[in-house]
Amino acid sequence: MTTVKRHEKIMSLLLQERSVTVSELSERLQVTGKTIREDLEKLEEKGLLVRVRGGAVLADEDDFGLLPVKTPNVKNVKEKTQAAKQALTHIAEGDIIALDGGSTTLEIAKLLPNQPLTVIANDIFIISELAYKDRIRLVVPGGVRERNLLIGQDAVQVVAQLNIAKAFISATAIHPEYGLTTYTSTATEMKQAMIRQATDVYCVADHTKFGKYALMTFASVSEIGTFITDSGLSEEIRKQYAALGMTIETQLT
Helix, strand or coil: HHHHHHHHHHHHHHHHEEEEEHHHHHHHHCHHHHHHHHHHHHHHHHEEEEEEECCEECCCCCCCCCHHHHHCCCCHHHHHHHHHHHHHCCCCCEEEECCCCCHHHHHHHHHCCCCCCEEEEEEHHHHHHHHCCCEEEEECCCCEEEECEEECCHHHHHHHHCCCCEEEEEECEEEEECEEEECCCCCCCHHHHHHHHHHEEEEEECHHEEECCCCCEEEEEHHHCCCEEEEEHHHHHHHHHHHCCCCEEECCC
């Protein structure tokens, strides 16, 4: 097993359990405790976890790309709602849009009016939110459930055949060098398929995601047309990203 794959599995377990032990990881991944401790040290250097005696815990429990199984993430709700409201200004009646899985895109689904739209979604919370809006044509690509997401090659292939006007993509973190990142590869292929098939691509994320990076990059910042966030983004970070040619929109009220 490669180092990158091992790191991904470690992060995947942390997402599920919130903490792991060296002995547990050593047994599951079939490597020595010394190797696991080195892995944890490298992941801590990247800010992805915090080492504790005998193991590690997650560094930040804000939004990991995969939402909790029972209930959506409720942290930074005000900021996510601000970003979602701004995203709605780009959606018009009759549009064909894709909503990537995530807590901010879920807020978009909650705010979407019951009007003629086609929405492609693979997040069970978003699907549930839209199921009762009978004027919205809901397209679910299918796949196998992984926590809150429906994933798999068949689902990706379905999306690859669709004409999407606007895709709203979520990310665990956004960084000028590392781009849009997430902790595991679980949803990366679906995210990439939505980006490829969309005429216009928007990244929707609250301000706490900027200037950080997670384990795996699924898109460069140049692949995103517009970044939509809330009013909490500092002017310093805004200027830094604008200097790279990135368009950032903010919902101010």
